[in-house]
Amino acid sequence: MPLVVRECRKPVGAVARQLGSSRYRSNAGISMIEVLVTLVIVSVGLLGAAAMVINGLESNRNAYLRTQASILAYDMADRIRANGAQLASYTGFAFDSTDEDAPDLPGCFTSDAGCDGAGLANADLAQWAGALEGADGGVVLLPAAQGAIADAGGGDVTITVSWIESQWDEDEDAFTDQAQNFVLRFNL
Incomplete structure (x- = not known):
């Protein structure tokens, strides 16, 4: 079978002009509205991500x-267990x-000479109150x-530790201070 070559009927310049027409040309850049x-x-x-970080x-x-x-x-609780005979000195x-x-x-x-049981209970209470307060230059923990x-x-003892904590209040639509409690109940 013989090889058939077809001729191009349009000159090369005409094809190039047609491809360069506005119908085939794409936008070369982005507009200001797209950037905004x-x-x-x-x-x-970014605002949503910042809000998540703050909540976290x-x-x-x-x-x-x-x-x-x-x-x-x-x-x-550990101090009371170690000096359980003086429970009355701790309670109240x-x-x-x-x-x-x-x-x-x-x-x-x-x-x-050291402390007897009642003196040790008083020392325990003073140290615990100091820790609650952050006394002697200590860090305020709560x-x-x-x-x-x-x-x-x-024989059951209840220890309650309370503090103020910031929490989101849906009614006020803001952070508010709310009292929190940690209650530990144990048996000697």
Whole structure:
């Protein structure tokens, strides 16, 4: 079979002019409106990401405060267990770091002779109140901390640690301070 070659009926210049016409040409750049729309979309996304970061930080802080309250309550529970014969010296104790200073350590605490059971209970309570208050240059672990120890009867002891925590209030549409409690109940 013979090879057939067809001729091009249009000259090359005519094809080039047709491809260069507005019908075949694409836009070479972006318009100002496209840039502004993109900027608005990116801004909204960044604001949403910033809000998530702020909420995450606040949740992390609240978890930290709850952990500190737990540590303080279990610390006192361990002190009471170690000096269980003096339970009556511990119960009824209440401390509010916003209204009062932590009690002083008893003199027996620094003496060579040491403390008896009741003196040790007083030293434990003074150290615990100091931790609630952040005394002696210590770090305030809980804002507006309060602590209370109560005899629940039958050998049960209840330790309550309270503090103020910032939380989002849907009704006020803002962060508000709300009282929080950590209650530990244990049996000697």
